[in-house]
Amino acid sequence: MDDTGGIAKPDATPRKQSRAARRQQLIEATIETIATQGFSRTTLTDVARQAGISHGLVNFHFETKERLLTETLQYLAAEYRQNWTAALEAAGPSPAEQLDAVLRADFDPRICTKPRLSAWCAFWGEAQCRPMYQALCGSNDDDYTRTLESICARLVAEDGQGGDPVRIARVLRITTEGVWLDMMTMTEPYSAAEAMRTTFTCAAAFFPRRFDENGLLCRE
Amino acid sequence: MDDTGGIAKPDATPRKQSRAARRQQLIEATIETIATQGFSRTTLTDVARQAGISHGLVNFHFETKERLLTETLQYLAAEYRQNWTAALEAAGPSPAEQLDAVLRADFDPRICTKPRLSAWCAFWGEAQCRPMYQALCGSNDDDYTRTLESICARLVAEDGQGGDPVRIARVLRITTEGVWLDMMTMTEPYSAAEAMRTTFTCAAAFFPRRFDENGLLCRE
DNA sequence: CGCATTTTAATGTACGATCATTCATTCATA
DNA sequence: TATGAATGAATGATCGTACATTAAAATGCG
Structure with a gap:
């Protein structure tokens, strides 16, 4: 259903991923989102969608948007x-x-x-x-x-x-x-x-x- | 006998100011606000406060924020x-x-x-x-x-x-x-x-x- | 020159949308 | 079963926009 993104490796279950890997994935998604949406229009929902995960998870790994x-x-x-x-x-x-x-x-x-x-x-x-x-x-x-x-x-x-x-x-x-x-x-x-x-x-x-x-x- | 011509200073209570002057004033305020607050944190309220007028007036002279x-x-x-x-x-x-x-x-x-x-x-x-x-x-x-x-x-x-x-x-x-x-x-x-x-x-x-x-x- | 009427600048409240953050819940793995 | 990753709905705050209203200037009229 949501396998359209294709960002994550298809071999690993997206359910459980190491903390470091998820953080780097989110950072890469942030770079991509800033590039396409611009800084002022970058929302956490955009970043999460870019990474193919739910937006609530961003605050789980990075406590605030500013920290991300x-x-x-x-x-x-x-x-x-x-x-x-x-x-x-x-x-x-x-x-x-x-x-x-x-x-x-x-x-x-x-x-x-x-x-x-x-x-x-x-x-x-x-x-x-x-x-x-x-x-x-x-x-x-x-x-x-x-x-x-x-x-x-x-x-x-x-x-x-x-x-x-x-x-x-x-x-x-x-x-x-x-x-x-x-x-x-x-x-x-x-x-x-x-x-x-x-x-x-x-x-x-x-x-x-x-x-x-x-x-x-x-x-x- | 009243001081008709004496109110040359337009900055005291400029109830009425020419359209062009107000627009330029708002643009200058926008430059100042972007410089101090940054682009993503610039709000119309900030710009209006910088210009010393109410925020509703911004939409009166410039229809949208994007246009400003x-x-x-x-x-x-x-x-x-x-x-x-x-x-x-x-x-x-x-x-x-x-x-x-x-x-x-x-x-x-x-x-x-x-x-x-x-x-x-x-x-x-x-x-x-x-x-x-x-x-x-x-x-x-x-x-x-x-x-x-x-x-x-x-x-x-x-x-x-x-x-x-x-x-x-x-x-x-x-x-x-x-x-x-x-x-x-x-x-x-x-x-x-x-x-x-x-x-x-x-x-x-x-x-x-x-x-x-x-x-x-x-x-x- | 006065008075009434229209026009327009200006205000501040209110509404609706967006968005970051929180949290109860679900689910995979050890 | 226990742990912690992951979800998504709920929340509260912020902010752009719309609008009813006020007041000053411009204009029309006698």
């Missing part, structure tokens, strides 16, 4: 952070390799999906007046910003071309955010590949000996 | 558009002068205020799932984007340094949007002056013979 939303933002922030830190650790030791890895990480198909970008955008819009959201977005960005600044400082020192690494790092971070926003707000957005090329075009403008529009130049 | 919000976005979009087009017309004929004027216009203290940036941010967050909002933001951006692309194309041709003007224009537009977002979402944002310097640092990276971090270089 906060944990969803925490989930997104942790996912984002984990993505670029993993990319950074997997990269080589040179600052150019690390910058390439960090910038590229933002376009990972696991996190650069339309529902996730939409949800980020919605939380940003509400963050201005909610200290909780602002702190979650801010502390996350702080770490990212510091890392980017450190990499840019080493790159500037290597190249000896001058330039303020703080400001360069800011432009690079902002450019990535901007192409994300474009993919959300434009009626006919360009592709994720073109978005990444735009970011690297910006990196190439500051470090022309290390980057071009496709990313890190081969060592020579 | 839409007209507020239109108001912001028209104001933004008028600002950069006026700056462009006042600028000199050379593409470098025009780029300087257009980029500088975004930091005009009339539109670069915290309530307005917050309201823009809130509408962006909701635009993803509302065609009306997306069209209003989009059509506005389209014109701005095309103008910026045209200016950049002439600059690239003048300098003969190569580079894709579309992508350069995109980075410049995105950088401006990005520093705006920073001033909203960061817990300790930098100043508007530093924001403008960041934008011009980006312009200088692409056109080093024409710009530095403070804007257009003097002709020599």
Whole structure:
């Protein structure tokens, strides 16, 4: 009767599911609902329907709606952070390799999906007046910003071309955010590949000996 | 003998106020309310209280809440558009002068205020799932984007340094949007002056013979 | 220039819809 | 049987909208 959703795995009985799995399922449903309905029109009934469960269960796992939303933002922030830190650790030791890895990480198909970008955008819009959201977005960005600044400082020192690494790092971070926003707000957005090329075009403008529009130049 | 002409102040007890004035007053109150309460928590009662009038009057001037919000976005979009087009017309004929004027216009203290940036941010967050909002933001951006692309194309041709003007224009537009977002979402944002310097640092990276971090270089 | 009438801005109460939250109950699993 | 996940109806609060009403300005008329 209600097996239309197909969200839950058909093999497991939907009756009993582990607490952690249900919570993650509800968070994913929240991201999806915010993306399609918008933040202000997201109701717990919508989230529950998206997850294929009754709406009363949302309050069973998350005590309030506010808690569900906060944990969803925490989930997104942790996912984002984990993505670029993993990319950074997997990269080589040179600052150019690390910058390439960090910038590229933002376009990972696991996190650069339309529902996730939409949800980020919605939380940003509400963050201005909610200290909780602002702190979650801010502390996350702080770490990212510091890392980017450190990499840019080493790159500037290597190249000896001058330039303020703080400001360069800011432009690079902002450019990535901007192409994300474009993919959300434009009626006919360009592709994720073109978005990444735009970011690297910006990196190439500051470090022309290390980057071009496709990313890190081969060592020579 | 009574003070007929003495009641020039309309703010004392403005029983009767022109339709246009009240509408603009309500729109300004809406911007303020969205900035302080957030989009999802903005109620008509809040807007009316902000404007100092009864909440029933909101429906008298704007038939629905949705219409009030839409007209507020239109108001912001028209104001933004008028600002950069006026700056462009006042600028000199050379593409470098025009780029300087257009980029500088975004930091005009009339539109670069915290309530307005917050309201823009809130509408962006909701635009993803509302065609009306997306069209209003989009059509506005389209014109701005095309103008910026045209200016950049002439600059690239003048300098003969190569580079894709579309992508350069995109980075410049995105950088401006990005520093705006920073001033909203960061817990300790930098100043508007530093924001403008960041934008011009980006312009200088692409056109080093024409710009530095403070804007257009003097002709020599 | 006064007085009556119409028009319209403005108020506040009331209604109906929506939605988050609670809870008694059901059901699967150990 | 005991435990806790899951349901869905009931509740209470919030909020947008409609409307009856009031009062001020505009207009018509003598």
